[in-house]
Amino acid sequence: MSSEPIERRVAYIGDRLRGSRCTLCGKEYFRVRDYCGRCGRKSFGKMQEIDLFYEKGELEVCTLINEPTNKFKKLGSFIYGIVSFHNGKIRVPGRLTDLIINENDEIDFASLEGREVVPRFRRRYAVKRSEIIPTISLAFTFADEYYPHQEYSKVNPNKDYETPGIVGYGVYISRFRIKEPHMERSVPFIDEDSITAAVEAGKLALIHSGVDNARIGKVYVGTESNPYAVKPIASKVAQVLKLGEEDRADGIQGVDAVDTEFACKAATSMFKDAASIVYYPKSEIEYAMVIGTDNSQAAPRGEPGGELDFFVGYGACAFIFGMKDVIAEIEGWYSVTSDTPDFWRRDQEPYPRHGGRFTGDPAYFKHIRKAAQKLMDKLGLKPEDINYFVSHQPNINFPTKVAKELGFKEEQYLPGLKVAKFGNTYSGASPTGLAAVLDQAKPHERILVASYGSGAGSDAYSFITTNQILEKRNRQKFTIEYQAENPFLYYVDYTTYRKFKTGLEAT
């Protein structure tokens, strides 16, 4: 049984890697301190809070842990060592994550030592289903591999827009993939879940937008695979990313945070709420963040619901909405809803079930067709007026078929069709397609997005890109293309992927 106050304190420091710097002598500490040991009493009130969350460190020394302590057993064998930051001013213990170490692997520690590493926000270790999930950023990956180091520079906005829109976005897809007969899909490493992906995606969106985290007034996290039935992911995101005004003394953030749920449209549904809240002057909210995150939630093959375990992926997308330095303005929206039970998960069931005959025409196609067509009619648009069409993508066939039915051509729907690389990332699926398009769109192009959420409904949006889309593009190295085609992808087999969910044995 874990202790909730201890978990809170360890996570508060460890999630963000909070530290302190003495403004008198420059000495730095991991963990928050009120005074400097070297300067003593005179440094009271002169300590500056720092954190290592966006920093790059160096793995100074390392060793193999193949007999972990009980709490870490399910992580299997791993590399563990000392990571230094700021040229050795701060040193922290750290575990290398995203590596599978097999029984006979020879490890050349010297070849790992001296390499640059970046912190990853991960689960600390596996716990029983009833316990608080411990998280930490003392998990690292090599900076020259899948996750690059990216600085977070806050940029003062210089252009106001009359309509709200997207000011930045980030997509986080894990390094691990499985090859299926007609597609690849992303799967979470053993220390990843919807919470960790949400935080990482939010971090990427802040980096891309250049928006000051303190100016984000609301964060929505849409998911259907929160590991908690009660306890929001959004609160973790707000705390770790320090969204809104920070009250350091109480460790509290001046931000509104909420989780939403509507199968795969839990995030897209909130786009309009985010846009509205930044548009309404009395809300006093300059920016709102919407995250869609999901964790390859499917029963194992052969069990009820296991038919989904050929398609489900893992990842998260974050979009920041505002009215300054917009890269894509919202032109309009239309949503549809009906009570169609095509896919569901009952309370206390570990995996969702699937309605078979419902999922195609009466569910997916009917809702997307209706929402997209209604929006086009409302805005007086024909397919040829639209540069890109993106829809929810649970597999390759459905989005292709619906695009064709609506009159779109390959050059309009293929740029935003990414399911063949990442799998169905649920809440993140259509937003990932949107991100893929934004990664390559030119200014003044029109994008039509139509999400789908089982249960059932669809949100259609029309976006028009601005000139500023180009200037922000070079801030993000971790693009969709980068994540889809990367020499450091780690392909695993189905058995290994299921073990990521239940535990690796140390070897």
Place this chain on the structure above:
Amino acid sequence: MNKKPIPTIIGVGRTKFGEHYEREPENLIEEAWLKASEEAGIERKDLEAGYFSDYFLPLTNKIGLEEGFLSELSELHIPMEISRSFSSALMNACNAIQAERYKLVLVGGMEKMTDRWDKIRDDLMMLEDPWSYYAGGTPEANHELLLREYIKKYGILGEDLEKLKIALAQIAVKNHFHALKNEHAQFRRPITLEHVFKARNRARRMLGLFDFAPISDGATALILASDEIASSYTDKPVYILGSSSATDYITFPSREERTGFLATRMAVENALKKAGISRKDIQLLEIYDQSTVMEMISLEDLGFAKFGTAWQYIYSSCEDYKGYYEIEGKKLFVNLNGGLKADGNPLGATGGAQIYEIFKQLRGEAGERQVKADGELSFGCALELEGFGTKAYCHILGRNVL
């Protein structure tokens, strides 16, 4: 002006170290303390206070206030204090004797680790270095990281590196060799370099199972008197001439010095100063070989070998081991009881076994293990650590008052 009393050991006792499956912890300390009392020739009622140690009995054995158990067992109502290591209990007892608070006290240590064998590594790591534990560290990992830092700092490469690896293995072999003659030792069987290297290969690291001390149950005790009354009990008193400790940060990666222990360096300087002797007077060393690396770096931290060189002396002394290390022409008898590696390491009791060994050796009562020094065997030094070099305790023992 009156001369300050000198804390004087008049009797020692201990149990065998190892697994004591059927026995309660208080049953172990009773055995150790009865032996010590018998050797000292004292009665229970003569004791004025008790200083005890256990690292984490309330956690491992779910017992309540240890002092209460000990009071019930001994039917004594004297002041009793508990601290974590035997050396810290001993240092507190020495302070009390020197302050003329008491003239005769019991010092005892106990631990029962095997009762919690399945969770003990988590407990140890949590207490030793919590942030390293949160990051996934194990009790063994810090030793390995320290060794890798050491090799880097001193640029040990190629043939030298191979020699260093052999030297570390020789420490384990040597300690098992000494334990053969120790009737209380946990492991009384010889091991070879091959055993050590095989275990390292299995672990795929520089340190393997045979480089580390085991987990153990056991208890140790001694009777400490002021020198004034000691002579009425024994004609072979052993004096505690210097007693000191120092403390370092709990998070190993946060320390400036990561190729040795600052706490040891400070503790030994103070202890030597208090004892009024120099290192060259010391012939016997009982040091805290929680791992073979610890024995190596302790020789440096204590100042018997220059930094970055201890492995060379270990290597040359162990090629044809004569029972001691030879460092720059000086003979140094190290861990004659087999060290933590072979004698065992019941945390709260371990320091007592170190003092026990020096006491027996200085009195010439170590039986088969008795060493022959060049000249008279006069001084011994015990180094005990808590955590991963977080606390160091140094005690200097001598046969004569200077």
